[in-house]
Structure formats: structure tokens, C-alpha cells
Amino acid sequence: xxxxxxxxxxxxxxxxxxxxxxxxxxxxxxxxxxxxxxxxxxxxxxxxxxxxxxxxxxxxxxxxxxxxxxxxxxxxxxx
Amino acid sequence: xxxxxxxxxxxxxxxxxxxxxxxxxxxxxxxxxxxxxxxxxxxxxxxxxxxxxxxxxxxxxxxxxxxxxxxxxxxxxxxxxxxxxxxxxxxxxxxxxxxxxxxxxxxxxxxxxxxxxxxxxxxxxxxxxxxxxxxxx
Numbered sequence: 001x002x003x004x005x006x007x008x009x010x011x012x013x014x015x016x017x018x019x020x021x022x023x024x025x026x027x028x029x030x031x032x033x034x035x036x037x038x039x040x041x042x043x044x045x046x047x048x049x050x051x052x053x054x055x056x057x058x059x060x061x062x063x064x065x066x067x068x069x070x071x072x073x074x075x076x077x078x079x
Numbered sequence: 080x081x082x083x084x085x086x087x088x089x090x091x092x093x094x095x096x097x098x099x100x101x102x103x104x105x106x107x108x109x110x111x112x113x114x115x116x117x118x119x120x121x122x123x124x125x126x127x128x129x130x131x132x133x134x135x136x137x138x139x140x141x142x143x144x145x146x147x148x149x150x151x152x153x154x155x156x157x158x159x160x161x162x163x164x165x166x167x168x169x170x171x172x173x174x175x176x177x178x179x180x181x182x183x184x185x186x187x188x189x190x191x192x193x194x195x196x197x198x199x200x201x202x203x204x205x206x207x208x209x210x211x212x213x214x215x216x
Binding site for chain 1: 083084101104105106108109110111112113114115116117118119120121146147148149150189190191192210212214
């Protein structure tokens with residue numbers, strides 16, 4: 001995989017925690033892994049949004065009450 | 080600050096997402112909409128695939144996993160160990176191993192909601208897991 005050198009200004013505590021949590025001495029590897037994870041999450045989010053849009057176009061919109069009820073459950077879990 | 084959330088699909092939930100009709104999929108859609116309103120991840124356990132893939136619907140299931148970028152979390156030593164402990168606590172036997180893998184996977188990604196068609200067994204297993212809830216589709 002092609003690599004590029006970049007200059008970043010990052011939160012010191014977050015970087016320290018990331019290095020500790022990943023257990024890697026290589027800051028580049030830890031940051032690359034975190035960026036890859038974030039990218040995959042964004043891809044997933046866009047894919048789900050697109051699937052919902054197509055589904056609602058075909059079958060009608062999901063009532064907001066059902067989504068609000070689902071949201072409430074997440075709030076009770078602290079999310 | 081709210082924590083990142085994880086929605087875990089069991090066999091029934093993944094099956095409905097891949098091959099269900101619109102009436103059965105509607106509750107899943109509501110859950111997905113709520114998931115992406117926060118910083119959410121959609122995932123399942125690789126153990127679910129062992130239960131679900133029987134040849135007939137494999138293409139539809141893999142297509143859904145790929146299209147929605149569903150994370151398939153492997154059963155590693157940590158998850159396997161926790162699954163065993165959950166079965167013991169719930170006084171359940173290894174017939175429920177896949178359910179236990181699903182709940183143990185959720186426990187590594189809290190706060191997590193397991194979506195299922197079989198709430199009783201999963202609720203028994205999740206009772207010992209802080210930050211894991213079970214929802215029925």
C-alpha cells in the first residue's frame with residue numbers, strides 16, 4: 001500500500017491513550033489503524049443511509065415514533 | 080458525551096434484513112435509522128454465519144453484509160471464554176452456544192443492542208452483561 005508523509009497536530013492525551021490501547025510502539029501504525037476504522041464506519045453509515053432511502057422510496061417512510069422509541073432505548077443504555 | 084453504539088444482528092435479524100419482506104423489515108429499518116443518528120456500528124458475529132449459511136440464501140446474505148458493510152466479528156479466545164461463562168451463569172447448555180457468542184460479542188462493544196427473534200434465551204444470557212440490551216424484531 002502506498003504511504004504518504006503528513007504533518008498533523010493531534011491531541012496529546014488521545015494519542016497517548018491510542019498507543020496504549022493498541023499496544024503498538026508505532027504511532028503511524030496506530031493512527032493508520034484508527035483512520036481505517038473510522039473510514040469503514042463512515043462507509044457503513046453511507047451504505048445504511050442509501051439502503052434506507054431506497055427502501056422508503058419503495059415501501060413508504062418508517063414512522064418517526066418507531067425511530068424515537070429505538071432512540072430512547074439507546075439513551076437508556078447511555079449511548 | 081454519549082458513547083458509540085453497536086447494533087448486533089443475530090441469525091433471525093440478519094436473515095430478515097437479507098431476505099425478509101417489507102413488513103418484517105420495517106422494525107429493522109427503525110433500528111437502523113436510530114443507529115445512524117448516533118455514532119453507530121452495525122455488526123454480527125461470525126458464529127451467526129455458521130447458523131445462517133445453508134446454501135439456499137447464501138448469496139442474499141453475503142450481498143447484504145457487503146452492501147451494508149456489516150462488521151462480522153470473529154469469535155476469538157476472549158469472546159469464546161466469555162460465551163462459556165455466560166452459558167454457565169444462565170445455566171444453559173452448549174445448544175445455545177451461538178446465542179452466547181452473539182451476546183459475548185455485544186459485551187465487547189458496549190453499549191450494544193442485540194436484535195433477535197428469540198428474546199427469551201438472549202435475555203437470559205445478556206442478564207449478566209452491563210451495557211447490553213436485547214431487542215425483538
